[in-house]
Amino acid sequence: MINFRRSYSADEIIRALARYDTVSFDIFDTLIKRCVARPRDVFHRVARDFTDKTGIFIDPAKFRDDRHNAEIFAERNTAGREETTLQEIYACLPDEYSGMTDELMTIELQRELKCCRPDPVMRKVYEWCRENHKRIFIISDMYLPLEVIQEILSSCGYEGYEKLYLSSDIGLRKTTGNIFRHFINDSGIDPKRHIHIGDAWRGDYLRALQAGLKAYKITRYPARSKYTRTKGLKLEDREQYAKYQAVTSNHVPPDCDEYYRYGFEVLGLMLYGLCCWLHERFTEKGHDKVFFLARDGYIMQEAYNLLFGDKAVKNSYLYVSRKSLRLSMLWTAPTLEGIFGTETQYMMWHCDQVCSWLGLDYAQGLEVWESCGLPENEELLTPQLVKDSRVQKFFEAFRDEIISISHDKFTPVADYLRQEGFSGSVGIVDIGWVGHIQKYLREYVSRLGMDTEIYGWYFGLKGKDITGSEAESFIPHELHPSYFCSVLLEYPFTKQTGSVKGYTRNNDDTISPELEEYEFAGTEDEKIIGEIQRGALDFISIMRYGYGYEHSDYSIGYSKLRKVAKFPSLHDANILGELKFTNEGRISEMASPSSILHYVIYPRDFRRDFFLCGWPDGFLKRLLKLPLPYDSILTFISGKA
Numbered sequence: 194m195i196n197f198r199r200s201y202s203a204d205e206i207i208r209a210l211a212r213y214d215t216v217s218f219d220i221f222d223t224l225i226k227r228c229v230a231r232p233r234d235v236f237h238r239v240a241r242d243f244t245d246k247t248g249i250f251i252d253p254a255k256f257r258d259d260r261h262n263a264e265i266f267a268e269r270n271t272a273g274r275e276e277t278t279l280q281e282i283y284a285c286l287p288d289e290y291s292g293m294t295d296e297l298m299t300i301e302l303q304r305e306l307k308c309c310r311p312d313p314v315m316r317k318v319y320e321w322c323r324e325n326h327k328r329i330f331i332i333s334d335m336y337l338p339l340e341v342i343q344e345i346l347s348s349c350g351y352e353g354y355e356k357l358y359l360s361s362d363i364g365l366r367k368t369t370g371n372i373f374r375h376f377i378n379d380s381g382i383d384p385k386r387h388i389h390i391g392d393a394w395r396g397d398y399l400r401a402l403q404a405g406l407k408a409y410k411i412t413r414y415p416a417r418s419k420y421t422r423t424k425g426l427k428l429e430d431r432e433q434y435a436k437y438q439a440v441t442s443n444h445v446p447p448d449c450d451e452y453y454r455y456g457f458e459v460l461g462l463m464l465y466g467l468c469c470w471l472h473e474r475f476t477e478k479g480h481d482k483v484f485f486l487a488r489d490g491y492i493m494q495e496a497y498n499l500l501f502g503d504k505a506v507k508n509s510y511l512y513v514s515r516k517s518l519r520l521s522m523l524w525t526a527p528t529l530e531g532i533f534g535t536e537t538q539y540m541m542w543h544c545d546q547v548c549s550w551l552g553l554d555y556a557q558g559l560e561v562w563e564s565c566g567l568p569e570n571e572e573l574l575t576p577q578l579v580k581d582s583r584v585q586k587f588f589e590a591f592r593d594e595i596i597s598i599s600h601d602k603f604t605p606v607a608d609y610l611r612q613e614g615f616s617g618s619v620g621i622v623d624i625g626w627v628g629h630i631q632k633y634l635r636e637y638v639s640r641l642g643m644d645t646e647i648y649g650w651y652f653g654l655k656g657k658d659i660t661g662s663e664a665e666s667f668i669p670h671e672l673h674p675s676y677f678c679s680v681l682l683e684y685p686f687t688k689q690t691g692s693v694k695g696y697t698r699n700n701d702d703t704i705s706p707e708l709e710e711y712e713f714a715g716t717e718d719e720k721i722i723g724e725i726q727r728g729a730l731d732f733i734s735i736m737r738y739g740y741g742y743e744h745s746d747y748s749i750g751y752s753k754l755r756k757v758a759k760f761p762s763l764h765d766a767n768i769l770g771e772l773k774f775t776n777e778g779r780i781s782e783m784a785s786p787s788s789i790l791h792y793v794i795y796p797r798d799f800r801r802d803f804f805l806c807g808w809p810d811g812f813l814k815r816l817l818k819l820p821l822p823y824d825s826i827l828t829f830i831s832g833k834a
Contacts, residue, residue: 200415202447203317206390209409215382216322217358217406219367219391220333220342222413224315225349228308228739230439235308236260238741239301245504247296259287264336275369276360279336302341307738311349313446314415318390319351329354332376332389334367334396336360356380367396373404418442420458423752424760425672434749437462437736444735449728451768456725459753460685461732463652464496466750467667468733469742471497471622471650474665475506478648481617484511487706489624491688492726493652496733501742511613511621512706513606514693518633520552521602523595525636529579529588541804542573546779547584552598553591561590572801605696607641609704610634616645624683625651625666652682667747677827678758680774680807681783685725689713712775721772759810759824766814774807784811792816 210216218224221232229235240256243249263285267277270285279301283294290297322329331354335342339362346357358376365371377384384405391397392413401408418441426434445457471493475483483506485494490510498505523532532550533542544567548558559569565587578584588595615638623630631649638645649664691709699705713719757765770784784806786792792799806812813823 200417200447201314201411203314203321206314206318206409206411207321210318210322210327210388210390211325213327213388213407214386215328215330215380215388217330217332217376217387217389218315218319219389219393219397220331220335220346222392223390223397223411224312224319224331224351225309225345226312226443227305228310228440228444228735230436233257233261234436234740235301235304238308238739239297239304241741242300242304243293243297246300249293251290251293256290259290274364275366275371276334276364277336278361279338282336302337305337305341306345306348309345309349310444310735311351313444313448315390316350323353328382330356330358330376330380330382332358332367332372334360334372338362367391367393367400370400370404373401373406377404377406414439414442416442417445417447418458419454420753420757422756424756425748426752427746427748430746430749433743433745434752437465437749440735440739441732444732450724452721452724453728455757455769456685456728456730457732458728459757460492460725460729461736462752463750463754464493464729465500465733465736466745466747467493467652468497468500469745470667470747470750472501472506472742473744474650475620478620479618480506480620480648482614483508483620483622483650484613484615485509486621486623486630487512487514487693488688488690489683489686490622492686492729493622495726495730499730499733500737502737504742506620509613511615512609512693512708513630513634515629515633516549517602517693517695517706518606518630518637519550520695521599521606522633522636523551523599524603525640527592527596527599529585533575533579540575541801542575542578543779544569544571546776547578547587551588551591551595552602553595558587558591562587565590572804574804602695605698605704607637608698609696609706610637610641610643612704616643618646618648620648620650622650623652624686625649625653626655626679626683628654628664631664653679655679668751669747672747672751672755677809677824678811681758681769681772681811682754684772684774684783684807685722685729687722689719689722712780713773716773718773758808760822761811761814763814763818766811770808770811770815776807779805781805781807784808784815786812786816789816 236257237253240251240253243251264282266285267282283298339359342359360366365375388407389401390409392411398408398410441458544559544562545555548555565583567583635647651666653668654666691711693706694709695707696704697707772783773780809827810823
């Protein structure tokens with residue numbers, strides 16, 4: 194039996210083998226997938242591990258080719274045996290590796306153990322066989338020692354098989370068919386009641402049939418990835434992207450939910466590229482310490498430390514928020530323009546958001562708001578807000594109170610920064626967009642006379658960033674995530690805790706952050722964010738053991754995310770558009786429009802819903818359902834506004 198499709202499911206394989214009493218499995222690319230696109234890529238990582246461990250540089254690409262060629266040469270000189278051994282392969286390496294072979298072999302065995310993962314589909318098939326009391330055997334051509342293969346199988350959860358037939362142990366191979374004949378004689382199975390499952394045409398299918406067994410061939414490279422379309426990928430980066438895509442298809446669980454898949458396939462690739470870029474920049478800059486900023490720095494810090502382990506630059510999680518810093522700095526520029534002027538012109542302001550922005554009690558603020566001639570449901574874009582005489586009157590009514598509250602909040606923030614060692618050459622990491630937090634931190638250290646040099650590292654910065662020149666972004670300015678999708682991109686980064694609202698001085702004179710209640714606690718969105726983040730970190734874990742750190746151009750990491758965010762399919766717009774986001778206490782849907790007919794009848798509702806949504810690209814896609822370049826259209830219109 195042959196599965197000609199690019200993918201396969203556990204159910205169809207189980208149906209094929211259900212009538213057989215005994216089953217045998219191939220190992221690599223069947224039961225087990227390595228965390229690499231091609232088996233020989235493991236050798237590239239072995240060379241890097243050797244250099245890290247010994248300090249002796251070995252060119253990874255050259256060693257990969259030398260190790261591969263040594264295997265071919267050793268197979269031609271097996272002295273009458275059909276299989277070679279790892280020792281014989283290393284004996285065929287060029288003389289330049291003399292004196293290194295024992296250490297290289299040890300590292301290769303360690304790396305093989307680390308980079309092997311169970312195939313998610315075949316693991317289900319295997320467990321079904323156990324539960325249904327099938328006799329299970331494992332048959333494989335492999336040069337690695339028997340005890341190493343046994344350890345790999347055990348670490349991947351494959352237990353309970355009757356016997357392992359390994360070419361390096363027996364000296365017979367599947368590609369000649371002799372190991373199958375030996376297996377039949379040794380095990381005493383009935384060939385007519387046995388089926389072998391594997392990925393190789395010759396070794397697993399044709400030779401098994403010739404030996405009198407039934408066989409089922411699966412594809413070596415299953416197409417399980419859903420997010421295959423990209424945007425902005427450079428031609429010269431397509432080969433490297435294809436490598437990561439192969440790893441993705443091999444390891445994404447085919448039955449995972451949509452949000453885990455989005456995290457694994459889309460966010461995971463972006464985080465991998467971002468973390469590699471961050472590590473390069475941290476090392477070049479030589480920071481004394483790096484701070485990942487709450488809350489959007491959370492998943493970046495988790496991914497960075499997971500990927501680099503003990504090689505990570507010293508870093509901490511800094512509990513600061515735009516709100517906590519802004520409120521403590523209002524006294525430095527107590528005007529409407531100074532407080533609101535740097536916000537995006539598309540921000541829609543309501544009384545509750547204005548009060549939150551200024552640190553005022555909403556009930557008290559609403560009373561004054563209405564007394565100034567502003568209805569409770571008044572909606573003002575930023576340019577309107579800072580010029581509206583009624584809002585100016587409202588602000589003046591609270592001006593002294595705002596300054597007083599702001600002064601009281603300043604000192605605890607300053608003490609917290611000192612407590613966390615915010616001095617010397619400091620790198621800060623955040624999602625980006627405009628860079629308000631860096632602006633506030635720079636003003637803090639300037640006013641306090643702290644010997645601190647701040648450099649910002651961001652996922653993306655818009656053209657109107659206010660960080661100053663001391664900042665860089667993973668995504669170049671010309672491809673920056675526009676306003677029309679930035680909220681969607683920011684959504685899965687957030688730590689699942691409340692935002693920082695202030696600071697408390699403890700009895701021991703230390704400072705602790707005060708957190709607001711987590712806005713999505715106990716909701717479906719809390720579960721969704723958790724699944725997206727879990728998927729992303731699972732991808733990082735696989736890359737850690739397969740390739741580890743590699744230089745990766747931004748166009749690779751951003752290619753899928755850019756496609757989903759700026760040029761969404763209707764499916765993506767539907768599943769992601771139902772997500773919730775919060776802005777200064779107001780919870781809204783990411784992109785959930787009413788019908789076109791509704792907006793024809795109630796056109797004002799369109800203006801309200803559009804400006805309150807977090808993902809205008811997705812909003813228009815769900816509304817119109819047409820394959821239009823919504824982000825480009827919106828960017829053009831806004832440029833003309």
